[in-house]
Amino acid sequence: AVGRAQCDVCAGPVTTRVTWHVPNAFSADASSGFWLSGLSGAPRQVPDVLGIAWMPVPNSWFGTVWRIILTSGAELIPTTLRPQNDQGFLQNQQMLELVTLPPAPGHTYKAQLSYDPGTGATALSIYDVTADQTVLADGWQLLPYSGPVFAPIMAIADVAPPDMSVPALITTETWDHFVPAPIYWRLIDTGTSPATVAQALRRDRAVALEVDTSWTRLPGHLHLRIVSPAAQEFSVPIDTLSGNAQTPLPINDLAAGVYRFVLEYREGDQVITLGERDYPIGVVQVDLLHVNVRQLGAERADISGTLRLQADGPVQSAYVSLLAELDSLGFTVDPAGMEGKISSGDLTTTLIEQWMLPQIDQKQVDLPFTAEVNLPCATWTPYQLVQLTLRPLLQTGAQLDTLPYTQRLRLTPTKLPQQTKMTDELRVMSYNIHAGRGMDNVLDLQRIADEIAYSGADIIGLNEVDRLTVRSGWVDQAAALADMLGMYFAFGSNINYQGGQYGNAVLSRYPILNAVNHHLPFIDGERRGILHAEIDCAGTTVHFLVTHLGLTAEESTLQLEQVVKLTESISGPVILVGDFNRRAGTELDPIFHLGGLLQDAWLLGASLNTSSGGGTVTPVYSNFVPDRRIDYVWISPTFSIRQPGDVFTIASLASDHRPVVAHLHLQSDGR
Numbered sequence: 076a077v078g079r080a081q082c083d084v085c086a087g088p089v090t091t092r093v094t095w096h097v098p099n100a101f102s103a104d105a106s107s108g109f110w111l112s113g114l115s116g117a118p119r120q121v122p123d124v125l126g127i128a129w130m131p132v133p134n135s136w137f138g139t140v141w142r143i144i145l146t147s148g149a150e151l152i153p154t155t156l157r158p159q160n161d162q163g164f165l166q167n168q169q170m171l172e173l174v175t176l177p178p179a180p181g182h183t184y185k186a187q188l189s190y191d192p193g194t195g196a197t198a199l200s201i202y203d204v205t206a207d208q209t210v211l212a213d214g215w216q217l218l219p220y221s222g223p224v225f226a227p228i229m230a231i232a233d234v235a236p237p238d239m240s241v242p243a244l245i246t247t248e249t250w251d252h253f254v255p256a257p258i259y260w261r262l263i264d265t266g267t268s269p270a271t272v273a274q275a276l277r278r279d280r281a282v283a284l285e286v287d288t289s290w291t292r293l294p295g296h297l298h299l300r301i302v303s304p305a306a307q308e309f310s311v312p313i314d315t316l317s318g319n320a321q322t323p324l325p326i327n328d329l330a331a332g333v334y335r336f337v338l339e340y341r342e343g344d345q346v347i348t349l350g351e352r353d354y355p356i357g358v359v360q361v362d363l364l365h366v367n368v369r370q371l372g373a374e375r376a377d378i379s380g381t382l383r384l385q386a387d388g389p390v391q392s393a394y395v396s397l398l399a400e401l402d403s404l405g406f407t408v409d410p411a412g413m414e415g416k417i418s419s420g421d422l423t424t425t426l427i428e429q430w431m432l433p434q435i436d437q438k439q440v441d442l443p444f445t446a447e448v449n450l451p452c453a454t455w456t457p458y459q460l461v462q463l464t465l466r467p468l469l470q471t472g473a474q475l476d477t478l479p480y481t482q483r484l485r486l487t488p489t490k491l492p493q494q495t496k497m498t499d500e501l502r503v504m505s506y507n508i509h510a511g512r513g514m515d516n517v518l519d520l521q522r523i524a525d526e527i528a529y530s531g532a533d534i535i536g537l538n539e540v541d542r543l544t545v546r547s548g549w550v551d552q553a554a555a556l557a558d559m560l561g562m563y564f565a566f567g568s569n570i571n572y573q574g575g576q577y578g579n580a581v582l583s584r585y586p587i588l589n590a591v592n593h594h595l596p597f598i599d600g601e602r603r604g605i606l607h608a609e610i611d612c613a614g615t616t617v618h619f620l621v622t623h624l625g626l627t628a629e630e631s632t633l634q635l636e637q638v639v640k641l642t643e644s645i646s647g648p649v650i651l652v653g654d655f656n657r658r659a660g661t662e663l664d665p666i667f668h669l670g671g672l673l674q675d676a677w678l679l680g681a682s683l684n685t686s687s688g689g690g691t692v693t694p695v696y697s698n699f700v701p702d703r704r705i706d707y708v709w710i711s712p713t714f715s716i717r718q719p720g721d722v723f724t725i726a727s728l729a730s731d732h733r734p735v736v737a738h739l740h741l742q743s744d745g746r
Contacts, residue, residue, distance in 0.1 A: 088191040088253035088294045088342070089114065091226045094204075094245040099181045101242065103141060107131070107164055109242060111186040111201070114224040116149065123148035123168075124224050125190050125217075127199065129178060130163050141177040143201065143211060144170050151195065151217045173199075174211050182206065183245070189254045192220040194292040198256040214256040216291050252345045253294045259287040260338055262354060263321060275474035276326055276356045278388040279437070283321040286338075290316050295342025297349075299324070304332040304472065310339075331357025331390045332472030357473035359386045359393065359435055363465055363480040373453060373486060378427065379445040380480075382467060386435040393435050394470035397427040397444055403451045404460040406529040410720035413680060415736065417460065417529050417725075421451065427465070435473075453486035457528055457561045461486055483525070499741045501612065501714070504532035505652035505706050507623070507732035510541045510577075511552060514728040520552060522729040524559040527582070530725060530736050534610060535562075535582040536621030536652035538732075542566055543575035553580035567592030567606035569623075579621045579653070581608040588616065593641060595634040597625055603634055605641065605653075615741070618645045622653040628663055631656055635668045642672050648713035648741070649673065652706075654732065659704040673709035676737040680722030706735050714739040 093112040108130025113122020126146045131139045145152065146168045152158040158169040178184075182205040189198040195217040201210040226249045264273040266280025276282050284299050297313040299322070313322050337351040366380035382397060402422045408415040428444040453459035461484040469475040504527065511520045527535055537556075541547040557564035563583045567590070568576035581590065590608040597603055605622035622638060624631040635655075642649060651673060657663040659677075666675055708722070716722060721738040 086223070087193065087251060088189070088196075089224060089226050090187065090189040090250040090252065090254045092185060092187040092248045094183065094185050094247075095242045096183045096245055097178045097180050097242050101178065101180045103131070103177050111143075111184075112188050113146070114188070114190060114226060116222055116224065118225050120225070122146070124220060124222075125149070125151055125188070125197070126168075127186055127188055127201075128165060130165070132162070132172065140175050142172045143174045143176065144172050145197075145199065145215075146170055147217070149220055149222075151197075151220060153216075153218055156215065171215075173213070174201075176210060178242070179203070179205070184210070187254065189256075190217070190220075190224070191253050191294040192224060194294055195219045196253060196255075196290050196293050198254060200256055212256045213289075214258075215289055252342050253340075254347060255290075255293070255340050255349060258297075258338065258349050260350060261285050262324070262336070265321070265323075273354070275358050275476070276324075276354050277358045278327050278329065278356065280387075282324045282326055284311070284313065284324055285319050285321050286313060286316065287319050288316055292316070293340070293342075295340055295345070298339050298341055300337040300339055301326075302335040302337065303329070304334070326356055327388070329356050330472070331355075331386075331388065355472070355474040357386065357388060357390055358476050359384055359390055359469055359471070359473045361395075361467045361469065361475060361477040363467070363477075364441075366465065366480050366482075368463060368482055368484070370450070370484065370486075371447070373488075374450055375447050376450055376463075376484070377445070377447055378463075378465070380443075380465075382442040382444065384432075384435055384440040384442065386437060386473060388437065390435040390471055390473045391433070392471065393432045393473075395430045395432060395442065396468040396470075397429075398466045398468060399425045399427050399446070399448050400462075400464040400466060401425070401448065401451060402462040402464070404462060404529075405455075406531070408720045408723050410684065410723075413677075413684065413720070413723045415530065415723045415725045417525065419462075423449075423451065425449075435471075450484070450486060453488040455529065456488055458485040458487050460484070460525060460529065483521075485525075501534070501617070501739045501741065502530070502532050502736065503619070503650055503652065503708060503739060504530055504535040504734050504736045505538075505621070505654075505708050506535060506734040507538040507654045507706060507730060508552075509539050509730040509732065510544075510547055511730075513730055518547065519729065520550070520555055521559065524556055526725055526727055526729060526734060527556070528560055530734065532736060533584045533612075534617070534619050534650070536606075536619065537580040537582065538621070538623040538654045539577070540566065540580040541572070541575060541577055542568065544577065545573040545575075547575075549575070553582070556580075557582055563587045565590035565606065565608050567604055567621075569594065569602050569604040578604060579606045579623055581606060581610075581619060581621055583608070583610050583619070585610050585612045585617075587611075593637070595622070595624070595637050596630075597634070598627070598630045600625070600630075605638055607641065616647055618647055618649045620649070620651045620653075622651070622655075624653070624655045624657065626656055628657075631663075632668075635665060639668055639672065642669070649709075649711040650714070650739070651709040652735075654706050656705055659707075665707060665709075669709055673711055676708040676710050676716055676722050676739070677704065677735070679716040680719070680737070683716065683721075684719045706732055708735055708737040710737070710739060713742055715742060716740070 111127040113126025114124045128144045152169045161168045185202045197217045198214040200212040262273040298310045302308040338349045340347040362383045364381045369377045403420040405420040427446045465480040553564045553566040565581045569578040588609045595603045724733040
């Protein structure tokens with residue numbers, strides 16, 4: 076049945092909006108579709124000029140699907156939009172399929188169609204009132220239409236059986252002007268190469284409005300209205316609509332401040348707002364130069380430097396402040412994820428200096444500063460990490476463009492604990508440091524030292540350590556890390572490389588009594604080794620071994636056999652760490668060779684983790700292959716893992732491997 080009512084003839088732009096409701100009893104399977112709204116060429120007719128239909132459409136993959144369709148019996152849809160031929164109840168109609176969506180029983184919808192016969196500009200929006208969401212909003216440049224168009228007061232038609240529940244009309248509305256669909260627009264800084272989206276508008280560079288629309292002509296005009304902080308305003312007409320059209324904006328002589336930009340469509344006395352945003356006009360560039368931080372003992376630091384300011388144009392009455400933020404970093408371990416990380420702690424903020432400047436312009440202004448700040452009390456050993464951030468602030472109408480200055484301070488506690496005797500606890504680490512080069516390709520031994528320090532490790536086994544090589548700047552990396560951390564060290568060279576050596580190393584809070592490097596058999600490529608250090612842990616001698624095995628299964632199997640022989644020959648507590656290049660949980664798992672002698676600390680820790688049900692927790696050891704575990708900590712029965720969180724990795728980008736840490740407990744009958 077086709078709903079018919081008195082229709083109004085329209086000679087110019089027309090907008091129709093129909094509000095209708097889908098009954099709860101509506102069956103999409105039983106319906107052949109229905110009209111939503113549209114325009115006809117004669118009174119009391121279905122929308123044969125331009126219409127919106129919602130109907131089931133055959134689909135080769137999913138059978139039949141419901142789609143919202145733009146239709147035209149007057150061939151208004153240009154071939155560039157690739158309209159389809161008629162089907163179903165749309166006889167002699169072009170079809171442009173828009174959205175795949177079935178009608179929702181119990182929902183109320185609003186369907187709005189705008190069309191200008193003179194230009195062919197068309198806009199469509201469908202809104203789900205019940206769900207409070209837009210189903211469709213779009214616009215097209217269709218062909219003009221020279222005949223009369225009639226806007227039906229009710230344009231819903233359903234071709235289902237008469238006894239079936241069909242969508243019910245609630246209200247219809249008609250206007251004699253065009254209502255555009257939402258338009259995507261943005262402000263572009265065309266003074267950069269390539270042009271960038273502007274967040275703050277610089278007056279010393281060209282700025283343009285970019286409008287993205289499919290319309291080339293409209294019955295009315297688009298304008299950008301610009302309103303100043305003092306409520307003064309002017310408009311910029313948008314004359315070009317093709318593609319991503321850009322309209323230059325005259326902002327060079329405007330005073331600094333936050334302006335409101337309002338995109339409007341104007342047609343006769345009708346003004347429709349299509350969007351509005353606030354943009355700051357005017358930018359002050361602030362640079363921190365020649366910053367020097369000098370620690371004055373354990374409690375204070377002297378900070379000096381220069382603030383350099385430069386604006387893109389006149390900026391009046393600028394209040395400039397410089398803040399110092401001190402963040403005492405801590406270390407947290409997530410037992411469930413078996414992961415630790417250096418984290419933010421207590422943050423304190425100090426005002427360094429404050430200036431009032433009557434005006435800033437395009438001339439550089441240098442503001443020197445110097446101040447003393449109180450440092451937090453160091454509680455971490457061997458040192459406390461404090462993140463210092465210098466942050467400029469600007470109180471004016473212009474936007475601040477700056478990067479804060481950051482530096483990590485390392486504060487030594489005033490009283491260092493003395494390692495006089497070994498307790499029943501020992502924390503160890505395995506870390507392939509990739510010669511100090513991180514995932515960002517930056518060579519930085521200090522961040523390696525920071526992670527070791529904050530892990531609380533007493534003994535550390537390092538792989539891929541350089542000694543006096545070209546690529547590492549002729550640095551003895553093991554000695555440098557030991558100096559940073561106040562530890563003893565031993566180095567085992569396996570190959571000569573770039574004028575220096577390359578191998579494994581041991582760092583220890585406890586004295587190293589003896590260290591011997593054993594070369595392992597190799598078939599091809601890089602020679603490998605195992606470094607055996609005997610460490611005096613306050614009267615208890617611990618045998619700490621670190622190795623880095625070959626890449627092939629054949630080679631690493633030969634090397635593992637030698638590692639087993641060496642381990643079997645040792646009497647006393649044994650800890651074996653390193654990069655085994657053999658994946659846990661596979662046929663190459665080192666546990667098949669070492670399981671009779673040593674225990675895998677990771678598996679012991681995972682078995683205590685209640686969140687994993689006593690199973691294994693997926694480790695994240697390698698930053699390249701995050702689901703692969705190839706770095707291990709093996710312990711003799713002398714040691715045990717007692718609680719969740721005793722074994723963990725550290726989230727880090729300082730190397731291509733993550734460090735593995737195990738907190739061990741010495742058995743009461745330990746040898």
